[in-house]
Amino acid sequence: MRKKVIAGNWKMNMLPNETIEYIENFSKLVKDTKNEVILCVPYTDLFYALMSAQDTNVKIGAQNMHFEEKGAYTGEVSAQMLKAIGVEYVIIGHSERRQYFNETDETVNKKVKAAFENELKPIVCVGETLEQREAGETEKIITTQTKLALEGLTNEQVKNVIIAYEPIWAIGTGKTATSEDANNSIKAIRNEIKNIYGEDVSENVIIQYGGSVKSSNAKELFETSDIDGGLVGGASLKSDEFAKIVNV
Ligand code: PGA
Numbered sequence: 001m002r003k004k005v006i007a008g009n010w011k012m013n014m015l016p017n018e019t020i021e022y023i024e025n026f027s028k029l030v031k032d033t034k035n036e037v038i039l040c041v042p043y044t045d046l047f048y049a050l051m052s053a054q055d056t057n058v059k060i061g062a063q064n065m066h067f068e069e070k071g072a073y074t075g076e077v078s079a080q081m082l083k084a085i086g087v088e089y090v091i092i093g094h095s096e097r098r099q100y101f102n103e104t105d106e107t108v109n110k111k112v113k114a115a116f117e118n119e120l121k122p123i124v125c126v127g128e129t130l131e132q133r134e135a136g137e138t139e140k141i142i143t144t145q146t147k148l149a150l151e152g153l154t155n156e157q158v159k160n161v162i163i164a165y166e167p168i169w170a171i172g173t174g175k176t177a178t179s180e181d182a183n184n185s186i187k188a189i190r191n192e193i194k195n196i197y198g199e200d201v202s203e204n205v206i207i208q209y210g211g212s213v214k215s216s217n218a219k220e221l222f223e224t225s226d227i228d229g230g231l232v233g234g235a236s237l238k239s240d241e242f243a244k245i246v247n248v
Contacts, residue, residue: 023049023052142165150196
């Protein structure tokens with residue numbers, strides 16, 4: 001049985017004092033959950049989040065990283081740097097990064113490899129645009145993105161990847177994919193992984209749904225056969241609401 005992994009993606013929100021206050025409240029609310037709980041926070045909040053989450057079951061992740069270990073890349077942060085302060089997870093290839101910051105399938109793949117080299121667990125995002133969906137290309141787009149993101153990884157590494165299926169038209173729009181639709185897309189991703197890495201890997205890999213997840217729709221989504229939790233943006237900014245999703 002795969003466990004549920006619920007990750008919050010704060011995006012470019014929250015200051016250090018808000019982070020500390022949030023985690024103080026949130027960690028109490030989710031202390032009894034069997035689900036894995038992750039907060040992916042801005043770089044400037046990481047240290048405060050790690051301190052506040054000590055001795056709790058809340059894990060901390062970053063939202064991006066560079067694939068090089070070090071060097072002349074002004075403004076960038078490497079996997080090694082994240083690992084050194086105790087970060088455990090990192091979101092890679094979020095659609096906002098693909099859309100606004102030139103992230104490609106190739107850089108996503110390089111980052112996933114660099115994350116594993118530094119013992120960080122990658123949360124790899126894939127998802128189709130509305131146009132691609134309307135053209136009937138959803139399955140092709142998301143299976144190709146998955147294949148390219150994981151290229152060159154060992155079976156053991158792929159087993160430890162978290163994939164977040166996030167249809168771009170559902171992100172921040174209030175529109176959620178129906179649970180049946182989201183489950184079918186996630187099944188297609190799992191099947192692609194089975195074809196390349198075998199059933200043992202595909203049955204173990206965690207695949208989340210993301211896109212306007214909230215406490216009112218989380219139960220229905222998470223109850224499906226293949227959705228192993230969620231990557232939650234807007235609804236993770238309020239600790240009470242996010243705790244409801246984790247405890248659903
Ligand atoms: P949303 O964002 O929950 O606000 O739609 C999800 C995400 O972008 O990860």
